[in-house]
Amino acid sequence: MAKLARLHLDETELDEFTKQLGDVLEHAKDIESLDLEGVLPTAHPFGLVNVVRSDTVTASLQRDAVLRSAPDAENGRFAVPRIVGEAP
Amino acid sequence: MKTARDIAKNVNNGSSATLELEETLVRIKEQNDELNVFLYVDEQGARAAAQRVDEIVARGENAGPLAGVPIALKDNLCTVDVPTTCASKILDGWRPPYSATVVEKILAAGAVPVGKTNLDEFAMGSSTENSAFGPTRNPLDPSRVPGGSSGGSAAAVASQMTTLSLGSDTGGSIRQPAALCGIVGVKPTYGLVSRYGLVAFASSLDQIGPFASNVTDAATLLEAVAGHDSRDSTSLVEPSPSLVAHVEDGVKGRRVALVRELVDGADEDVVESVMKAVETLRAAGATIFELSIPELRLGLSAYYLIAPAEASSNLARFDGVRYGLRVDADDVAAMNEATRTAGFGKEVKRRIMLGTYALSAGYYDAYYGQALKVRTMTIEAFKRAYQQADLLIGATTPSVAFEFGSKTNDPMAMYLSDVFTIPTNLSGDAAISVPFGTGEADLPVGVQLLGPGRSEASLFSAARVLERADGRE
Numbered sequence: 001m002a003k004l005a006r007l008h009l010d011e012t013e014l015d016e017f018t019k020q021l022g023d024v025l026e027h028a029k030d031i032e033s034l035d036l037e038g039v040l041p042t043a044h045p046f047g048l049v050n051v052v053r054s055d056t057v058t059a060s061l062q063r064d065a066v067l068r069s070a071p072d073a074e075n076g077r078f079a080v081p082r083i084v085g086e087a088p
Numbered sequence: 089m090k091t092a093r094d095i096a097k098n099v100n101n102g103s104s105a106t107l108e109l110e111e112t113l114v115r116i117k118e119q120n121d122e123l124n125v126f127l128y129v130d131e132q133g134a135r136a137a138a139q140r141v142d143e144i145v146a147r148g149e150n151a152g153p154l155a156g157v158p159i160a161l162k163d164n165l166c167t168v169d170v171p172t173t174c175a176s177k178i179l180d181g182w183r184p185p186y187s188a189t190v191v192e193k194i195l196a197a198g199a200v201p202v203g204k205t206n207l208d209e210f211a212m213g214s215s216t217e218n219s220a221f222g223p224t225r226n227p228l229d230p231s232r233v234p235g236g237s238s239g240g241s242a243a244a245v246a247s248q249m250t251t252l253s254l255g256s257d258t259g260g261s262i263r264q265p266a267a268l269c270g271i272v273g274v275k276p277t278y279g280l281v282s283r284y285g286l287v288a289f290a291s292s293l294d295q296i297g298p299f300a301s302n303v304t305d306a307a308t309l310l311e312a313v314a315g316h317d318s319r320d321s322t323s324l325v326e327p328s329p330s331l332v333a334h335v336e337d338g339v340k341g342r343r344v345a346l347v348r349e350l351v352d353g354a355d356e357d358v359v360e361s362v363m364k365a366v367e368t369l370r371a372a373g374a375t376i377f378e379l380s381i382p383e384l385r386l387g388l389s390a391y392y393l394i395a396p397a398e399a400s401s402n403l404a405r406f407d408g409v410r411y412g413l414r415v416d417a418d419d420v421a422a423m424n425e426a427t428r429t430a431g432f433g434k435e436v437k438r439r440i441m442l443g444t445y446a447l448s449a450g451y452y453d454a455y456y457g458q459a460l461k462v463r464t465m466t467i468e469a470f471k472r473a474y475q476q477a478d479l480l481i482g483a484t485t486p487s488v489a490f491e492f493g494s495k496t497n498d499p500m501a502m503y504l505s506d507v508f509t510i511p512t513n514l515s516g517d518a519a520i521s522v523p524f525g526t527g528e529a530d531l532p533v534g535v536q537l538l539g540p541g542r543s544e545a546s547l548f549s550a551a552r553v554l555e556r557a558d559g560r561e
Contacts, residue, residue, distance in 0.1 A: 001444050005428075005441055005444045006421070006425045007425065007441070008426075009437070013434075020499050021441060021442055023499070024499065027500060028389045028392065030385075030386060030389050031386050031389045031393075032454055034386075034462070039464050041457060041460030041461050042464045043460065044292060044516075045292070045516025045541075046516055046541065051321040053318060061185050070409070071408060071412070071413065072414065078409050081419055081420055083420045
């Protein structure tokens with residue numbers, strides 16, 4: 001799970017988290033076992049769907065302002081380390 | 089203490105907003121070292137805002153319903169060019185390129201934002217102990233927590249450093265600290281206040297709301313920040329309600345249900361205050377009856393699957409590319425991991441892991457899917473309750489303010505302090521916490537009033553009845 005979430009946990013943290021998350025999932029058993037056949041899931045409390053706006057150009061954030069607080073930027077873009085590794 | 093209404097009235101009549109601000113800055117300097125309420129005080133920005141208000145009044149114009157009122161902002165609300173940290177190391181050095189809609193709205197109403205307040209990292213917690221910048225202390229008893237996650241915003245008002253503040257409430261993060269600090273806190277109807285510029289924790293549950301020392305001021309602030317915003321697609325399109333005009337409406341003829349599940353398990357002193365509040369409303373002309381809503385018992389479990397699931401997705405954006413911190417590594421994946429490992433605190437990591445698990449293939453239906461169905465059950469249960477009752481009443485928290493460290497090693501015990509507030513976030517409805525009476529160690533007790541969506545006016549008028557009966561005119 002830590003790998004999926006792009007987090008590194010040391011051995012102590014792994015033990016601690018395993019127990020604590022187990023406690024939370026134990027508590028979740030009260031809903032895991034409910035028979036909810038036919039109940040629809042809720043994603044938005046008032047059932048809001050598909051909000052659209054008219055297709056007109058409006059002002060947006062300035063590129064420089066957005067890049068100013070980034071850890072690294074180059075030529076008007078966010079800069080990152082190498083993405084694809086070199087061949088072995 | 090001066091109320092927001094007094095300050096606005098005086099400032100609009102020519103008294104100086106700048107002077108009001110300077111007094112505020114002195115109070116902050118005197119108290120902030122001990123209480124750790126403010127992560128950042130924007131003296132320059134505040135002085136400019138106060139000066140603008142003074143200039144408007146000098147031109148003979150009205151500077152707005154919050155003219156010259158000092159206000160504190162939870163540090164998960166974006167403020168242009170002013171550091172916004174979410175009390176996390178991962179946003180170290182980040183200055184937002186824009187301000188949240190609520191920040192623009194309070195400025196338009198004449199308020200003077202003085203700084204950014206402490207919180208549990210990314211609003212995940214119930215005590216403000218999860219901040220990367222140290223805990224905030226409860227002004228009423230510095231050995232105890234102020235509650236959380238909006239602990240700094242609650243403490244700013246309770247310590248009288250500022251007259252008003254804004255927080256955010258995902259599972260009780262406004263109401264619980266308001267209760268523990270003895271002030272008024274409101275979780276508005278989902279969509280009533282724009283979330284544009286609120287750093288997202290659990291988007292389907294988050295809502296921005298006011299803190300104030302009294303009901304009328306809370307109504308004034310909520311009225312100023314409510315309203316449709318096209319930049320938040322979940323923002324309600326209906327016109328904002330009139331709130332201040334209804335504060336003195338009373339509760340005559342109103343049907344109020346005492347909900348068993350919202351007092352069961354609370355300490356005796358808390359239950360006693362709720363019972364007194366019930367009798368107060370009855371004496372003021374409300375019809376009182378008891379109600380059981382068993383579905384509410386499932387709220388906590390559903391919440392601690394839904395909120396972490398949404399959080400794990402929302403916090404994926406903190407990857408060392410666009411904001412704040414980056415820990416260098418050879419390739420992007422290693423940089424992402426190194427940055428997130430160094431930048432996030434323990435509770436945030438716990439919830440990201442929990443959410444990742446709840447959303448992962450093979451567990452999705454059993455956990456997240458099931459939790460969304462329980463959410464539907466909660467909504468339906470509230471709907472049935474609101475056919476019989478206009479308002480519901482219960483406790484805000486199971487106990488008065490607790491001591492530092494008493495729940496930090498047991499996340500489940502900490503999560504349980506939100507058991508009475510969480511159901512309202514699941515249903516998207518409105519609720520208010522109002523101080524009423526005292527409990528253990530003479531600490532304040534918060535009574536919670538709940539109503540259907542857009543019932544804020546009615547909640548304020550009932551809360552006002554309790555406030556008067558508790559000796560605060």
